[in-house]
Amino acid sequence: MKRVLDWNKYIEKAVQTVAEGIVMLENNNALPLESEDTVSVFGRIQLHYYKSGTGSGGMVNVSKVTGIVDGLIEAGVKINKELLDIYNKWDEENPYDQGSGWGGEPWSQKEMPLDEEVVKKAASISKKAIVIIGRTAGEEQDARIEAGSYLLTDNEKDMLKKVRKHFEKVIVLLNVGGLIDLEDIIANKPDALLYVWQGGMTGGTGTADVLVGKVSPSGKLPDTIAYKVTDYPSDKYFGDMKCDRYTEDIFVGYRWFETFAKDSVLYPFGYGLSYTTFDIDLIDAKNNENESIINVKVTNTGKYKGKEVVQVYCEAPQGKLGKAKRVLCGFAKTKELAPNESQSLEIVVKNSDIASYDDSKDNHCWILEKGKYYLHIGNSARNCPNSFSFTIDEDRVIEKCSQALAPVTEFERIKASEGDNEVTWTMEKVPMSEVDEEKRIAERIPAEIKYTGDKGIKLADVLSEKHTMDEFIAQLSDHDLSCIIRGEGMGSPRVTAGTASAFGGVSDRLMDFGIPAGCCSDGPSGMRLDCGTKAFSLPNGTLIASTFNRELAEELFEFMGTEMIANKVDCLLGPGMNIHRHPLNGRNFEYFSEDPFLTGKMAAAELKGLHKVGVTGTIKHFCANNQETNRHFIDSVVSERALREIYLKGFEIAVKEGNADSIMTTYGAVNGLWTAGNFDLNTVILREEWGFKGFTMTDWWANVNYRGGEPKRNFYAPMARAQNDVYMVCSDSSCVDEDIENALKEGSLTRAELQRNAANILGFILKTHAMKRMIGDEDTVEIINRGTDNDDTDEPVVFYDLDKKVSIDLSNVKSVKGENYSFALIVKNEGWYRMTITASSEQSQLAQIPITVFAMGTNIGTFTWNGTQGKPVSYSLEMPIFSRFTTIRMYFAQNGLDLHSVDFELLKAAENMDLAFAAEEK
Ligand code: BGC
16 A cells, blocks of 8 residues: 655644643733834753653654744744844853763753843844743653753743843743643743643644634643642652552542642643633533433634633443542534634543442452443533533442452552541551452463464455464474564564564564564654654644543654554554553653543554554553662552552553553552562453453563562563563564573463463564565655655664674774764673774864764763864773663764774673663663
């Protein structure tokens, strides 16, 4: 099939998403900007728009990022040029700190100290000031309650104070991945305050569209903004190095605040202003056996065009379980309504979405407890002027489950109950696991398919239904099966260069059976292609959630999917679906919301878009990956109820409604068992209860354990037994693995289980474009209107063997401003290496020609050459190389360097990955 990807339309959709995801918290006649306004922009981040956070969720290579000032200029706004020049000059003298190493970029940049005279002068030529405050975020660490992280720095506070003093109107824009402290901002009484989030490479255009009033803001908060971090009920144990006890239970975010602590809220969940106003009228509502159907009429009562989000929250009777007073159970967004225009919307609320999970002994079911149910309808968790109620006479079990994933450590949780005049809370003991896990697993070991050896059946014969999957799998030896459960990467040469992993056809023998290698690439907001190939960088998850617009997310991800086909990528490692349980979580930017319903619906929408063109997203991290501190070892201790209602719910929606077919587990443990080897999670809940039919994978180099045992990497037997299908990642998936062989001998793993996992993987692969390519039925993608964004060469990346030492000739390579040169190493010994780059330049001695080196997408360091009068000059650095396939990319910020060679020399071998990791962490 021939497909066309129109880059302009892709940009348009991304820009629309940005504009719809911006949340306006305040506006005292400062916005939209008027055509006569000249605007003074403060804050150095105006020159370095944060398109995303860092780490795997932010490493999309782009040719250009449109920042907010670029967007404003493109939109025709008059900018105070003199002030911009001052920032540019200071920025040149105080270069942006890229940091180095994995997650090494600082979360904020030094701010330009502001001379009061500069501010005064700016105010004399413009009435309106825009102050931009920026933060990045990323994996492996959480934000901290420190200046430059969650809090403002002294320079930022000083900037706000001075700007406030001299300007008539102050507009504050937060270019951040997640929530930051607003106290010092609010103290300066900004006239407008907007979370513009991180909007990907077109973020500035979408932001400008809102600022100039081309689009009225319609984004709504996907999180509650409380006054203080300590107000969030999860704060007590968040960040603990060993064990994070979820004592707040189901009372996450607004569920807590709206039930027990309304006064702690600065801006409620679901809140967001527009340039116009709306009336939401309840036309009619009814409840039947399975659902409630609500009809509302939304009227634009103001002067601007705009969109509104209608939100429905359930207030269930407290019953014996205790409930939150507000639970989001439906939402819909209007089209753009002109002043006085109305639109009718129908919102269907399924009874299963307002049910509670009873995790008490012998119950384990989704239940609607008897009593009066209210559905509150409005435009935030706080503002719901319309209500509809119905009564359920008898307790109604919606679905019976078996106890799964329950705690093994005693702890107490918050429990709500009906008090005299209001709902009150106490602490209660959490029901403990009573499951005999070994018995549960033993009862479910599948029947073995008899080994036949190679019968000449190819995977394509299963596709054409000439043979069954069982007949195909019968041919695979124990060794073949041991290979297929190990993904290869990062940067496996079997798939697109510089991607996260290959799976499926990961050995020559498996390929001979006609199994193609499928390709996974990070995720979630665009493709991470470590060789430097440019890709579209999309807005982050939190921004997408703030749009509350499912159709838009679906449309955007259809474009994304087509771009994936063009790059031969089958699985995008995202969307990230973990719950914003605490505002300091380092990866909140990748995730959607504190609410599981919104999370699940937005993820399902993205998946639908990807599925339309035959690719998919790997939803992650399954489940309860809610802190980055010590993420490889943290144990999340959570009740079964909170897991079901909060931490699993979004995934359940993505599986059942979004037909998710690929899932990644987490690094850490839930209730003592690392998720990568957790049978209840991967088999009982995911497959038996939810009917998941796809394949699952671990997070990269994840730990696995047996109950009570030590977690370790590459621990395949408990992983495979739990029916987590693929270990991500191995350096060579085709080698013999003695542990698997021993496990098969001992019986801690059976061939039947491996066959079952192989069937999951192959069943998935059958539907991929990788399979289509294998059988010669490849889709082609013509990308049109990409313009200068399309300067990548199609030349394949060269792989060099690195056996302790290698010298690579670069005499044909010259530095060209803005371009990359990439190659890959096949590394025999992992460890610490010295890398030396030799180059010369004919330019003057004052010239500065930097090369920034990235290994597997991570910034390793920058070397700067001056003119060398043509003589070769070498620079070296020491770096860990811990992956068998290591892509190296050199980014040239200037012209004028003639490269000669790059040399690698082993300094200290690391005997295994753990050592290499330890070395890196050191
Ligand atoms: C992250 C995953 C990511 C993987 C591959 C891990 O560090 O936790 O989300 O997909 O790396 O890059």
